[in-house]
Amino acid sequence: MxxxxxxxxxxxxxxxxxxxxxxxxxxxxxxxxxxxxxxxxxxxxxxxxxxxxxxxxxxxxxxxxxxxxxxxxxxxxxxxxxxxxxxxxSDAYFAETLAAGTDDDYGALPDRDTSVVVEHTSANPTGPVHVGRARNPIVGDAVANLLEVAGYNVERHYYVNDAGRQMAVFTWAYETFGEDDLESDSDRDRIEYDLVRYYQKGNAYLEEADEEAVEAAEAEIQTILQGLEAGDEATYERVQAVVDQVLGGMRECLERLPAEFDEFVKETRFMRDGSTQELADRLRETEYAVLEEGAWQLDLEEWGIEKKLVFLRSDGTSLYTTRDLAHHEWKFDTYDRAVTVLGEDHKLQARQLEATLDLLGNDTDALDSIHFSWVNLPGGEGMSTRRGTGIMLDDLLDEAIDRARDEVESRLDDRIRDDDLDDADVDRIAHQVGIGAVRYDIVSKQPTKGITFEWEQALDFEAQSAPYVQYVHARCCGILDEAGIGVDGDVETEVDADLLETDAERHLLETIARFPAVIEEAADDLEPHQVATFTREFGEAFNGFYRECPVLADDVDPEVREARLALVAASRHTIANALGVLGVAAPESM
Structure with missing residues (x-):
């Protein structure tokens, strides 16, 4: 309303x-x-x-x-x-807000008949996802959810870098070394943890071996790169044997968040179909192309970019950005709009890409980029897959669940544990709260601001955190259960909203009414943290209502009771759908 x-x-x-x-x-x-x-x-x-x-x-x-x-x-x-x-x-404003809020899809906007591809995560398939990169799948998934609720037809893509030097090194190392050559055991029983040891071994060998051995290895690596560039099927299959295994393990990690994808788009696709070469040929014909030291480059000063963009090496091979340009032209042909979530270290590359797409005649108004800063842990641990250092996202999620379980256990007295919650319930709540705490803490911050993840803050049930907001939903469910309606039951909607006349009731209704507008503005700005801010404000409004306006007390007038139950139902839909945008579970009990 x-x-x-x-x-x-x-x-x-x-x-x-x-x-x-x-x-x-x-x-x-x-x-x-x-x-x-x-x-x-x-x-x-x-x-x-x-x-x-x-x-x-x-x-x-x-x-x-x-x-x-x-x-x-x-x-x-x-x-x-x-x-x-x-x-x-007016009274009509409150009455229609109450009626609209009891709809399961409350907050969703009408279909815009506009297709959007959201590309996010796209971490190189060289090993496990580490904490520093956790912001990309969490923010990217929330952006996709947000656009979907805002009425767009959304597809979620992961762009797989399967043609660069890193994958050539990985493939060579996987084919060269055996288990006995590796210096450590796998950190986790999953394929990417096993195979990353070959990648790390290969990089160590290239740094430490004698000059003749390194030259021989580099020749083999170059052969792989040239084979990919030439579209050699045997070379492609060799590389994919590594890529697909590592990517499979990474997907298992990302599904824990969860962050799921409609398509994994491989950059070799745009080499094999000829579009990368065709694009490079077009670039060479532009007035901005220059040949320096055998490499083809673009002069982008007209777009305020001083550093030239190399699009063909001196040996004739393409670069990641060349292939990504072909990838983006495919996006423009396939979708109405393209959104990419990138780390802050890709800002120059994103500017170069947009300028190049513009000079090629593409409508870059259809392109949006979201840049995020890294996630750090207290102590500032460094992150490097190549060197094998850093904290993996799996480890963070495991610890989040364990800490949430400890917190839940500490809040249960024996009576509640025996009568209402069994071990499976505690495990469920620990998982919902633990994963939710990680996601919420990360997505609630503006992407450009750096994050140092603090456990005490993320899992604080009393502060403005995921558990604080999740508890609002659980409290709504508890009231509806106690009223005999249940979460999936039908609440009476033909009520007199005028009976909700206290300041707390009116403030809560006004907050519920704002939700679709929050979705609209957050989607326009591509800022899911606005929805997180709303959930905290909503939590405060609902808790104020809960303190001041009893719903099921014996002395509450029956008509007021029905109106307040409708308000609780509207509150539940509002907070559940807001949490859904953020990718945070809405527990029915806590």
Whole structure:
């Protein structure tokens, strides 16, 4: 209903400004401070004061006189407060919010008939996913969820780097060394942990072996790279034998988050189908192409980029970015819009790619990039798959679940444990809370800000964390269960919303009403952390209602009871769907 009210306010202001023959390009609509009872306010009087030759409060009063509130459905009153116009909600606003909130899909926006491909994670298949890269699948998955709820037709892609030097080194090492040559046992019984030892052994050999041995190894590695470039089927199959095994293990790790994909797009696809070579040929024909020391490069100064982009090496082989350019042109041909989630170390590459796509005549307005900073652990451990250092994402998730289980166990007294929760329940809750704590803590921060993951903060049931928000959902489910309705039961929706008249009830309804607008704005900005912020605000609003407004007490009027139960049901749908966007489980009990 917030979106409907905002639309109504916009139309009312535009009409008033038009009648006064004033510009309507900036309405100054904003959410007022918490101590103002309005749902929306307008500061447009500030902008118009000079043009109208009056003070802002005088302008606000004149505009208010031009708006007939009786013509509006969701606005009950319009009040001026100095230079501000404050719009107060009507009974219809609250009644329709309550009815809409009891829908299972509450918050989802209408179909936009627009396809979007969200590419994220895309870590090189050289070994286990480490903690430093955890932000990519978590943020990427949340962005995809957010766009889907906002009405887009979304596909989730993982772009597999299976043609670069790293994979050539990996393939050579896998074929060269045996188990007896490896210096350590596998850290975990899963294929990528086993095979990464070959990759690490190969890199160590290239650093430590004598010059003649290194030259021989480099010749074999170069043969693999040349074979891929030439489209040699036997070389491709050799590399894929490594890539597919490692990628299979990485997928198992990512599914724990969960972060799932519709397609794993391999960069060799764009070499084998000829599109990379075709693109390189087009680039060489542009006025921006220069040949320096045998390598073809692009001069992108016209786009404010000083560093030239090499798109063909002196030996004629393509680079990752060359293949990614072909990949992106395929995206533009297949989808209406492309969103890519990248680490902050890819900013220059992303700028070069966008500029090159532009000079090739592509509509780069359809391209969006989200850059994120790394996740650190206390102590600042370094992360390197090549050297075999760092903390793996699997280890972080295991510890999160163990710590959550300890926290849950500490909160259960013997009676609750015996009567309501068995070991399977505790395990379920520990998994939901532990994984949720990791995801929520990471996605709730602005991507550009670095994160140091702190256990105490992430698993604090009393602070604004995943457990804090998850507990709101569990509390809603508990109330509905106690009322005999249950989570999947039908709550009475034909209730009188006017009975929800306390400040706590009205504040909760207003917060519920904002949810679709939060989805809309967060999707437009590609910022899922806005949804996380909303969940914390929602948690505070619901807990205020829970403290002040008993639902099932014996002395509560039956009609009020039914209205409050509907409000609890609307609250449950709101928080469950918001958590769903973030990829955080909504436990029914905690």
């Amino acid at each position: 917030f979106i409907a009210l905002r639309t109504e306010v916009e139309a009312a202001l535009e009409g008033a400004l038009s009648r006064l023959e004033l510009p309507t390009d900036d309405l100054g609509i904003e959410e007022p401070p918490e101590d103002v009872p309005a749902v929306l306010a307008s500061s447009v009087a500030f902008r118009l004061a000079g043009e109208m030759g009056a003070t802002p409060p005088q302008v606000a009063a004149q505009l208010a006189d031009e708006i007939d509130v009786d013509d509006l459905t969701y606005v009950a009153r319009l009040e001026t407060q100095g230079p501000y116009l404050n719009f107060l909600p």
